[in-house]
Amino acid sequence: MTAGTTGDAFLSAWKALEASGAFAGPPWLRDRRREAIARFTARGLPTSRDEEWKYTSLAPITAAGLDAAADGGGDEPAEEALAPEVLSGPWPRLVFVDGRYSPKLSAIGPLPRGARIESMAGALITDPDMLRPHLHDSGAGEDGFDALNAAFWRDGALLQVPTGAVMAEPVHLLFVTTGATRRVEHPRSLVVVGAGSRVTLIESHVALGGNAPGLTNATVDIDLGEGAVLERYTVQRASGGAFEIGRTRVRQARGSGFRSCAVTFDGRLVRNETEVRLGGETASCALEGLFVIGGRQHVDTRTVVDHAAPRATSRQLYKGILDGRARGVFNGRVIVRPGAVGTDAHQTNKNLLLSDEVEVDSKPQLEIFADDVKCSHGAADGQVAEDGIFYLRSRGLDETSARALLTLGFANEVLGRIDIGPLRARLEAFLASRLNGGRVAAEPEPAGKDTA
Amino acid sequence: MSDMLTIQGLWAGVPGKDILKGIDLEVRAGEVHAVMGPNGSGKSTLAQVLAGHPAFTVTRGAITYLGRDLLAMPPEERAREGLFLAFQYPVELPGVANAQFLKAAVNEIRAHRGLEELDAMEFLDLLKDKLALVDMDFGFMSRPVNEGFSGGEKKRNEILQMALLEPRLAILDETDSGLDIDALKVVAGGINQLRRPDNAIVLVTHYQRMLNYVTPDRVHVLAGGRIVRSGERDLAQTLEARGYDWLEADGAAPAEVSE
Numbered sequence: 034m035t036a037g038t039t040g041d042a043f044l045s046a047w048k049a050l051e052a053s054g055a056f057a058g059p060p061w062l063r064d065r066r067r068e069a070i071a072r073f074t075a076r077g078l079p080t081s082r083d084e085e086w087k088y089t090s091l092a093p094i095t096a097a098g099l100d101a102a103a104d105g106g107g108d109e110p111a112e113e114a115l116a117p118e119v120l121s122g123p124w125p126r127l128v129f130v131d132g133r134y135s136p137k138l139s140a141i142g143p144l145p146r147g148a149r150i151e152s153m154a155g156a157l158i159t160d161p162d163m164l165r166p167h168l169h170d171s172g173a174g175e176d177g178f179d180a181l182n183a184a185f186w187r188d189g190a191l192l193q194v195p196t197g198a199v200m201a202e203p204v205h206l207l208f209v210t211t212g213a214t215r216r217v218e219h220p221r222s223l224v225v226v227g228a229g230s231r232v233t234l235i236e237s238h239v240a241l242g243g244n245a246p247g248l249t250n251a252t253v254d255i256d257l258g259e260g261a262v263l264e265r266y267t268v269q270r271a272s273g274g275a276f277e278i279g280r281t282r283v284r285q286a287r288g289s290g291f292r293s294c295a296v297t298f299d300g301r302l303v304r305n306e307t308e309v310r311l312g313g314e315t316a317s318c319a320l321e322g323l324f325v326i327g328g329r330q331h332v333d334t335r336t337v338v339d340h341a342a343p344r345a346t347s348r349q350l351y352k353g354i355l356d357g358r359a360r361g362v363f364n365g366r367v368i369v370r371p372g373a374v375g376t377d378a379h380q381t382n383k384n385l386l387l388s389d390e391v392e393v394d395s396k397p398q399l400e401i402f403a404d405d406v407k408c409s410h411g412a413a414d415g416q417v418a419e420d421g422i423f424y425l426r427s428r429g430l431d432e433t434s435a436r437a438l439l440t441l442g443f444a445n446e447v448l449g450r451i452d453i454g455p456l457r458a459r460l461e462a463f464l465a466s467r468l469n470g471g472r473v474a475a476e477p478e479p480a481g482k483d484t485a
Numbered sequence: 486m487s488d489m490l491t492i493q494g495l496w497a498g499v500p501g502k503d504i505l506k507g508i509d510l511e512v513r514a515g516e517v518h519a520v521m522g523p524n525g526s527g528k529s530t531l532a533q534v535l536a537g538h539p540a541f542t543v544t545r546g547a548i549t550y551l552g553r554d555l556l557a558m559p560p561e562e563r564a565r566e567g568l569f570l571a572f573q574y575p576v577e578l579p580g581v582a583n584a585q586f587l588k589a590a591v592n593e594i595r596a597h598r599g600l601e602e603l604d605a606m607e608f609l610d611l612l613k614d615k616l617a618l619v620d621m622d623f624g625f626m627s628r629p630v631n632e633g634f635s636g637g638e639k640k641r642n643e644i645l646q647m648a649l650l651e652p653r654l655a656i657l658d659e660t661d662s663g664l665d666i667d668a669l670k671v672v673a674g675g676i677n678q679l680r681r682p683d684n685a686i687v688l689v690t691h692y693q694r695m696l697n698y699v700t701p702d703r704v705h706v707l708a709g710g711r712i713v714r715s716g717e718r719d720l721a722q723t724l725e726a727r728g729y730d731w732l733e734a735d736g737a738a739p740a741e742v743s744e
Contacts, residue, residue: 419539424576426560427536427569428586428646429593438589442580442629449580 038099038217038248040077043450046102047184055104057157063088065170069183077176085176088394089333089361091303094276097246099215106131109138109212110241118207118239120410120455123149124206127190132218132249134188135209138207150175150204153221154188163193165224169254169282174308178278182252187223189251192234196227196258203233203453211326212243212272220251224265228258228286235456236267238277246301253281259313267305268458269297270463273328280306287313287342294451296460297324303466304333311345311373312340317401323447325355325467330477335364336380340406342415344375352447353384354440356390356473366398369406376406384414385443387472400414417443417471437471444468488549489514489654489685492536492683495546497534503544504530506710512654515682519696520689523729528689529573532658533709534564535565536570550654552704564590566599567653567684571660572694578630586630587612591649603646603738618678620671637668644675655679655689661695673698693721709734 049068050056079086094163104209111131115138118127127150128138134152140148141257156164170183189208208220249271257263269397271277277300283291297303309318324332338347353361363382383392397410417439425435444464451457467473495508495705497678506556512518520651522528534550539558548555558566578586591611592602608706616623619641631639635737640660647655660672676699688695696704696718704721706714706729713732714720724732 041554071637270705420576421578423538423560424572424578425586427564427572428590428650429561429564429597430589431559434589434593438581438586439578442578445580464701 038094038097038101040073042101043078043181044074048186049102050104052085055449057154059161061165062157062161065168066184068172069170069180072172072175073177073180073184073317075177076177076180081289082418083176084422085364088360089304089331089469093331096249097215097274097276098246099217099232099246099248101217103214104132104217105210106216107242109135109202110209112138112209113211114241115207118209118237118241120205120459121202121236126203126207126208127152128209128218129188129190130209130215131211131213132188132208132220145194145198145200148198148200149191149193151191153186153189153191153199153223156191160473163266164191164223167223167254167256168221169284175267178250179280181251182219182221182250185219187219189220189222190221192232193225194227194230196229198230200230200232201236203456206234206236208236208238208249210238210240210247210271210275211244212240212247213272215245215247217248220249222251222253224253224255226255226257226261226263228390230258231262232264233453234263234265234455236265236321237270239270240267240272240275240299244272244274246276246392246461248276249278251277251279253279253391254340255281255283255291257283257285259286260288261286262290265291265293266453267295268294268460269295269300269303269305271300273299273301274302276302278304283309283318284310284315285308285309285316285318287316288484289313290458291318293318293320294447295322295334296448297326298463299334300330302331302333304335305338306335307432308337309339309347310341310380310388311347312341313345314342314344316342316343317346320351321349321447321450322351323444324355324361325354325444325464325473326359327359329358329386329474331360333362333364337366337368338378340367340369340373340376340378340403343373344377346377347381349377349382350447351382352443354387354444354468354473355384355393357472357475358388358390360391361393363395363412364398364411365396367400367408367410368405369408371402371403374405376408378406378408380410382412383443384412385440386414386416387440395464400411415477433470437468439467489516489551489689490555491549491721495534495548497530497541497543497545497546499541499542500693504710505534506543508546508710508712510705510712512685514558514685515698516702517686517688518681519701519704520687520707521691521693521704521724524691525594527710528691528707529658532570532573532656532687532689535656536560536568560726561593564650565594569650569652569655571640571655571657572649573641573658573660573662575631575634575643577632579632581630582627583630583741584612584626587646590646594650594701602636603702611649618648619645619675620643636663637665640668640672644672647679648675652679653684654687655684656689657689658689660688661692669695670698693725696721704731
């Protein structure tokens with residue numbers, strides 16, 4: 034078996050898993066996996082020659098000595114070790130350890146009638162055909178990582194809420210990496226919200242224990258029925274050696290609302306892709322994101338908002354704080370299809386540069402094929418405002434405190450919009466520890482290569 | 486010591502341009518001074534230099550504040566020692582809640598005075614008192630500092646800060662400009678509250694209407710970077726009646742100081 038993370042390594046790893054019967058599921062899914070690995074074979078991993086990957090090099094991943102064929106992760110952490118990551122005891126919680134569902138650490142509790150929260154691995158056994166219409170693996174607009182997820186996925190979270198139901202409490206998905214092995218995983222999650230239902234989802238990615246580098250290549254498919262409302266928060270606190278490549282693909286029906294807020298603190302290389310198809314009239318989405326990075330961290334945010342129906346609204350606010358030699362990429366594409374009259378789309382990207390050695394590439398793309406639309410975008414990169422610093426100093430704060438307060442303020446424009454108390458408090462605490470004296474510290478380097 | 490502030494032969498400006506060209510001014514505890522003058526006379530520069538704005542460089546002269554060399558003190562130390570500038574254009578601080586900002590400032594200054602930090606509840610009580618003084622709604626406290634505030638709201642917010650920080654020397658830079666009459670009365674009320682025998686106020690203003698509500702002990706007229714006239718309150722009324730032109734005509738004459 035070929036170790037490593039080259040295209041060939043993934044291919045032979047897939048063949049070995051397939052031959053061993055590791056991929057559960059009905060024939061239609063086996064067919065999809067075969068089609069996906071065929072597409073991957075044709076396409077390969079992205080390179081900087083791909084327009085969508087122009088500013089993000091995969092070299093650190095290739096150099097990390099990961100094993101595409103690694104199967105299985107580290108031991109489950111003790112409940113006490115996990116406790117600080119649990120936001121609120123009574124909230125339904127699904128825990129995944131190195132990509133695998135942990136029934137022992139999860140707590141689902143009572144749910145509205147007809148609602149399901151379970152692992153995708155479980156659903157593949159009990160009710161695989163339910164998944165079929167909701168998995169968006171058509172291959173359109175796909176890159177090599179999408180195809181790998183479609184070919185390899187084995188577990189993840191399933192949340193299905195029937196028509197007219199309200200989940201009173203947020204559902205917490207907790208993805209834990211143990212850092213015990215140089216693993217590669219491809220989790221797949223699915224969220225289906227029925228017409229008129231409301232759900233709030235919190236997704237935390239945390240590292241417990243070891244510091245070995247690892248790659249997570251995650252896909253989340255989301256289907257929102259008419260008038261459904263989903264709020265989704267993602268918190269990225271992987272280890273300093275983690276590579277996190279993730280995509281969320283959202284389909285929205287008429288009058289539905291999707292709000293997402295992605296906060297990234299940790300990880301060596303993080304790529305967050307969000308694709309929203311506003312497929313029904315008056316659907317709306319609000320996409321927000323914040324990253325706070327230092328050292329040699331790299332965060333790449335890519336959004337595609339597809340206005341495919343009239344009078345839909347989209348709002349995007351992405352902010353980054355960069356220190357050290359960190360690098361940020363923002364690629365925001367808005368498409369207004371023919372007939373999508375009355376579209377209202379706005380996009381903002383702002384970055385705060387705390388060192389001379391950081392770099393940001395921001396690329397908005399507006400593709401408008403309809404009349405009578407409102408589309409705008411704004412981008413700004415800069416330092417902490419000097420007039421603000423003087424104002425604060427004239428009120429008795431020293432320069433360091435003034436810079437720290439203004440930098441927190443920059444971040445609070447995103448965090449301040451979160452109205453889930455325990456989550457916001459947790460994020461503010463992380464932010465305060467990450468932004469010590471108004472600077473972002475470099476993260477510890479991952480453990481050296483295994484000698485075994 | 487009754488001398489609060491002594492400015493001697495002060496020259497200051499931005500690179501390549503002198504703005505203040507030999508200012509002499511003495512302010513004693515318990516006094517209110519009005520500094521008036523036409524646009525471009527250097528009034529705001531004087532206020533900013535006193536607060537330590539880094540954009541301005543002092544090239545000659547000296548400033549003594551409470552017996553110390555003010556120019557040797559960084560802006561935050563001036564603030565902690567009781568010097569307060571109400572900004573002509575208060576700065577917006579995106580994402581920084583007003584209450585968070587005010588609490589940070591109050592506690593910095595309390596720490597400097599050897600007082601314990603106020604906790605959230607104590608600060609809230611203090612804040613409620615001072616908000617009533619400037620007729621501000623509590624809703625402003627959760628909003629980002631000055632962001633989206635009207636001109637009048639920004640000025641009230643400055644006076645609120647002044648009331649919370651209890652300065653020894655308050656410099657108000659055109660705090661009256663852009664205010665309607667009701668807001669002007671509120672702001673003037675806030676200033677008069679601060680007026681005590683152990684502190685002093687310098688009002689920088691273009692118009693004399695503020696002086697109808699806050700009676701100055703001394704009035705100075707700044708023109709071309711120098712004080713060209715000093716006098717009593719009636720000097721402000723003369724300026725109101727005659728404008729600044731008559732002063733500029735003989736602006737080269739030595740300042741007439743009536744002791």
